[in-house]
Amino acid sequence: MNAVLLGIRRFARHVNLYLSGVMGADAYRKYVEHHRDSGHQGEHMTEREFWRDRTDRQDSNPQGRCC
Numbered sequence: 001m002n003a004v005l006l007g008i009r010r011f012a013r014h015v016n017l018y019l020s021g022v023m024g025a026d027a028y029r030k031y032v033e034h035h036r037d038s039g040h041q042g043e044h045m046t047e048r049e050f051w052r053d054r055t056d057r058q059d060s061n062p063q064g065r066c067c
Contacts, residue, residue, distance in 0.1 A: 027054065 020026045028050050035044040045053065 017026075028047050031050055032044055044050075
């Protein structure tokens, strides 16, 4: 029974990661990793600044999206 619960938990974790990627919820984490790994100087944007910038860019350059 314990193995079944662990399997369900692992499956749920993978589904959550997949859906987060599809919905863009992990975009800030990816941005921070890219900022760090690319050797940028200075501080990266805060999460609030990141989402504001992303929304502003999407509004100024509309592309095909559902909403």
